[in-house]
Amino acid sequence: MTRHVIVALVVALFGLVFVRLVGGYAELSALRPLAAQYVTQAPLELGTPNIVTGILITFRGFDTLGEVAVLFMVAASIGLLLKKDEPNAASEAAAAGIGEHTADDAPLREPSEIVRTGTDVLLPLIFVFGAYVIVNGHLSAGGGFQGGAIVASGAMLMLLARPGSRLSVALLSVIESFAGVLYVSLGLVGLVFAAGFLDPRFLPKGEFGAFVSAGAIPLISALLGIKVGAELSVIIDRFRG
Amino acid sequence: MTTGLPVSTILLITGFCLALIGLWGMLTHRNIMRIIIGFALIDTGLHIVMVATGYITGGTAPIIDRALTTAAATERAIDPIPSALVVTAIVIGFSVTAVMLGFAIRLYAARKTLSIDAFTESKW
Incomplete structure (x- = not known):
């Protein structure tokens, strides 16, 4: 009971901080100088x-590169955390737990017909929509991260519908590494032929609002989408154990 | 319908309330999964707060098209920097949640329970 009182006190104090923050906040009526x-x-x-895509890919492109590096490290560390134990350790554990058949050993239930049929219909649509969001990022709402997350949700649906199937983690890792290497190479090309690292202006700007325009931004965005989609799919697959 | 409050204030209140609910959940529950859900609520609440700070009265999405010309953009576009930063915050929040879930799986494998009371080694 004492614990709940202390917790209530802490939450109330945080609430006080937040109330003061909201009370002191005046809605902006014009852009700040940097935003303008x-x-x-x-x-x-x-x-x-x-x-927003211009900021993410170019003005803050280095941060975005750091973000995908974080995602890569998470995929690697989840793989390390959830790694299957060594065969001898596993057999020892099995020997220690003889006769202790818990829910872990129960056969997996088949996915329902709705999930299986729905997957056949929806999966191509989800992947096409993900690709659309990735390559449309420089023109309208969208971009590499958002489209990559949509593609990974398609991979999730696929794993739910066919629990027995294995994602080819090795292939995804190769794709992901190539996308990462190409991303950094494009950044270096920008360093040589334009103003700096990850500067997309080494390709012509093209017609404003056309599909092929905005220099190398669509290319970088596509690589980002491929990398994020592959990384998130690998993370989802690791959690299946 | 008008409430008299500016849009960004409503969003700030919503986001902070969500963060407080998450904090309460994190501190009162003893199940590791519920603690992780509490963290996710704090995370989402703070994302709403971050996006809300970029709103400009009467502003619209910072995408130049027929509805928003380049000349009008400086007056009518919202601040794009918080929108770009929140993508970073979402990715980091996702990463932290994924690592916490990985640890939860390992802890369950070690003790066959998810109650935090079973893990007393690091308790003083």
Whole structure:
């Protein structure tokens, strides 16, 4: 009971902090100078209508590279955490737990017909929609992270519908590594032929709002989408054990 | 329907309330899965707060098209920086949640329970 009182006190104090924050917040009526700079520069210099993508891929491109590095490290560390124990250790554990057949050993229930049929219909649509969101990122709402998450949700549905099937983690790792290497190479090309690392202006800007435009932003966005989709799929597969 | 409150204030209140619910859940529950769910609630609440701080009165999405010309963008577009930063925050939140779930699986394998009371080694 004492614990609940202390917890209530802590939550109330945090609530007080938040109330003061909300009370002192005045809604912006104009852009801050840095934001105004981005909003005017992104369409003019980069030729991308979607300013958020312009910031993510170019102005803060190095941060985005760091983010995908974090995702990669999570995929690797989850693989290490959930690694199957060594064969001899596993047999020892089995010997220690003889006759102790718990729910872990129960046969997996088959997925229902709705899930299996729905997967056949929806899976191509989900992958196509994911690809659309990835390659449309420089023109409208979308981008590599969002599309990659949609593709990974398709992989999740596939694993739910066919629990026996294995994702080819090795193939996904190769795809993911190649996307990462190409991403950094594009950044280096920008360093040589344009103003700096991850500068997409070494390709022509093209017509504003056209599908092939905005320099190398669609290319970087596509690589980002492939990398994120592969990484999230690997993480989902690792959790199946 | 108007409530008299600015949109961003409503969003700030919603986000902070969600974070407080998550904090309460994290501190009162003893099941590791529920603690992780509490963390996810704090995370989501703070994302809402971050996006809300970028809103500009009467603003629209910062995407230049027929509805928003380049000239009008500086007046009518919302601040794109919080929207770009929240993508980072979502990715980091996802990563932390994934690692916590991985640890939860290992802890369950070690003790066959998810109650945090069973793990007393690091308790002082």
